[in-house]
Amino acid sequence: MKSFFTKSMLSVLAVLLVAGSFAPQGSANASGSEPAELFGSYDLSSSDSVTVIVELDEPSLLEAKHTGKGQTKGYLEQAREQVKEALASAAPSSEVNREYNTVFSGFSVEVAQDELASLLALDGVQAVYPDVHYDANEFDPELIDEESFSPAMMDSAPFIGAPEVWEDLGVTGEGITVAIIDTGVDYTHPDLQSSFGDYLGYDFVDNDDDPNEGPGQYHGTHVAGTVAADGGPNGEGIVGVAPDADLVSYRVLGPNGGTTEDVVAAVELAVQDGVDVMNLSLGNSLNDADWATSIALDWAMREGVVAVVANGNSGPNNWTVGSPGTSRDAISVGATQLPYDAYNAAIFTSEGVSYPSAEIMGYPSVEELLALDGEELEFVHVGLAGPGDFDDVDVDGKIALIQRGEYPFVDKAAEAKDNGAVGAIIYNNVAGVQPEVPGLAVPTIMTTLEDGQKLLSELEAGNNTVTFDIEFDQEVPESMAGFSSRGPAAPTFMIKPDVSAPGVGIVSTMPEAFGYYASLQGTSMAAPHVAGVAALILEANPERTPQQVKAAIMNTAEPVLDRDGNPYPFNSQGAGSVRPYDAITTETLVSPGSHTFGVFDKDNGRQTERNHFEVTNLSDERKRYEIDVTFHGGEDHINVNTSNNLNVHAGSTQKVNTVVQINASALEAGYYEATITLTHGDEVIEVPSIAFVMEPDYPRVTHLFLGVNPDGTIAGEAYLPGGAEYFEFWVYRDGEEYEYIGAPVTDENISAGYYQFTWDGLAPDGSELEPGAYDLYAYAEKAGQSDYAYGGTLTIEENGQVELDIAQ
Secondary structure, X not given: OEEEEEHHHOOOOOOOEOOOOOOOOOOOOOOOOOOOEEOOOOEOOOOOEEEEEEEEOOOOHHHHHHHOOOOOHHHHHHHHHHHHHHHHXXXXXXXXXXXXXXXXXXXXXXXXHHHHHHHHOOOOEEEEEEOOEEEEOOOOOEEEOOOOOOHHHOOHHHHHOHHHHHHHHOOOOOOOEEEEEEOOOOOOOOOOHHHOOOOOEEEOOOOEOOOOOOOOOOHHHHHHHHHHOEOOOOOOOOEOOOOOOEEEEXXXXXXXXEEHHHHHHHHHHHHHOOOOEEEEXXXXXXXXXXXXXXXXXXXXXXXXXXXXXXXXXXXXXXXOOOOOOOOXXXXXXXXXXXXXXXXXXXXXXXXXXXXXXXXXXXXXXXXXXXXXXXXXXXXXXXXOOOOOOOOOOOOOOOEEEEEOEOEOHHHHHHHHHHOOOOEEEEEOOOOOOOOOOOOOOOOEEEEOHHHHHHHHHHHHXXXXXXXXXXEEEEEEOOEEOOOOOOOOEOOOOEOOOOEEEEOOOEEEEOOHHHOOEEEEOOHHHHHHHHHHHHHHHHHHOOOOOHHHHHHHHHHOOEOOEOOOOOXXXXXXXXXXXXXXXXXXXXXXXXXXXXXXXXXXXXXHOEEEEEEEEEEEEOOOOOEEEEEEEEEOOOHHHEEEEEOOEEEEOOOOEEEEEEEEEEEHHHOOOEEEEEEEEEEEOOEEEEEEEEEEEOOOOOOOOOEEEEEEOOOOOEEEEEEEOOOEXXXXXXXXXXXXXXXXXXXXXXXXXXXXXXXXXXXOOEOOOOOEOOOEEEEEEEEEEEOOEEEEEEEEEEEEOOOOEEEEEEOO
């Protein structure tokens, strides 16, 4: 994204920007109380309009129902009308868009930013939230033509055991309605047609009753097929996890994504329509409370609708879960890869040069990977492998040498394939290792930064051929996808995802324009597996609440192990990989399905935190459970007090208290995982738990957003999940020698959330910058940990024109 302006417009700091929550000084609403809270970031001096979500003091219908408050639809509408009338006078530019009363009390409104203070001061307004942008969580599709398609390609439902549920239990999702809140669904697809009735849903993008997939879109149809495709009239198509479930489509994502106002509206309508399960394979990259969307999902769960959301595709680092995967109550889903055969790779250039770090990152098929074995091929450096990086190079029939950074691995491999490359080598741009990324468009080898520099040196010396040695290594069990976002969730420190499901190479339905079937990967593909499992559970056990469904799915999940047989951390896999047969037939539920004991400060010495969980005996006989809580590390300085055993009568629920005391001063900062185990005979339930000593690797800054203010100054907004003791805005001169210009903006002791600043475009000493390109970064430090985020490049031309190229 680029903005153009002249250098003379870069002047003094002049814009009032807001972060976190805001209350205008010295003002109060009509009743004399404090003004409403404002969440998000805005330029309160600008007349440019924004869309916000307004929450009223009056509770929504479901909040009132589940908290014992009195409320009627008529009274709530009357209260909303009063606020709208007052808003029309206080903010003449405002225009109300959508109105809510079931899962959320309020409305969305487009309003000038300089009128937001007037909105906050209105009687009856409790809070104002940003209209957050959402995208579908998947990577580019691998289309499958009719000649190549086989129903056996969808092997993920058989892997988790769905056919055993259909055949042995006679449960197929019949009578259960699943809402697909997405890009729409091609309800004419042969494998989906019978899943839809006369009522199809609603299109919130085009505001009509036809929620079909939008032109050029396919995501929702693919998601729907994983949930409930039935094989088509001839039984020759895809069969989803719950093939007899009913589907309803709510289109909230257009070609450019969607926003909170439509997602909340869809959740509200889905609840009003009486759906049983809703799947939201959408999200963003901000690990933060989702405000209006989370409120809507939480009340939907309380009302009896199981909400399933994708965890995000920003892994493999911790703290990368994106909203609404951060929701407290909804079921957040990570992505796994099904078992596969692993291969070792070695690469050779000139004699005497070795590349010990070479490993296989991913490949489209074993046949294409092994086709490189023993081959000597020319390799060509293509930089970051972005859309324009192949313009002046020829990689047809060759190997593309690619630097990590800027673009996703899958996009780099796809660009290489589109330009004729038969393989790729991706070298790291920093010290450390890279993740495996199964299903890449071309066979791809990864190396460290050091080995990448060796390859570049070989090219400079004229040694431009590479030879491959590829051999079978081992069978890899179900494993976590490298792209799957990890927790914890900020600021709750909850374990996320809650559970995992297959999300790599998932073959499912596509609109006719794309050839009916395709393979996709992403947590978007994992979530509908869990939505389908929820439908199976509810058919078999219609009396279960959403929290019980969530507990059953988590309590019976299969631990996911790495190549060495070690379990992945809880914040990678949650409780494990979903297994529907066990979730349906379990006789015990432990809720919640995971625990966070909290953060223990090293400066406080011994610290005690209390927690509890509930055990429900679903059987028709009394059960006695043995209880054990085991920490996996730090045991000498951790003490846990809880019941050693528990008697629970048939059909009853018992509460179990836990007290954890940690001498944090004697422990290293970090994560301390624990397992709560309940045992009754052969029945064993393991509940993942975690405690934190300090904030070991909390990201100090995750995003830097840049823009141009009306007066020409640069508006910056950094997202600081845990706040910062020290903040700097860095300017680097790009070129042959990367030169640090300085930090024209610094600050200290900043609270968690969005932090805004304005830069006048001058160097730290007040001098003007010379013509050239300047890279812009945000740096934050807290508790000895630091991070930086790239925001974009400022280019100053010789004629004084300035171009701001904003990082996406």
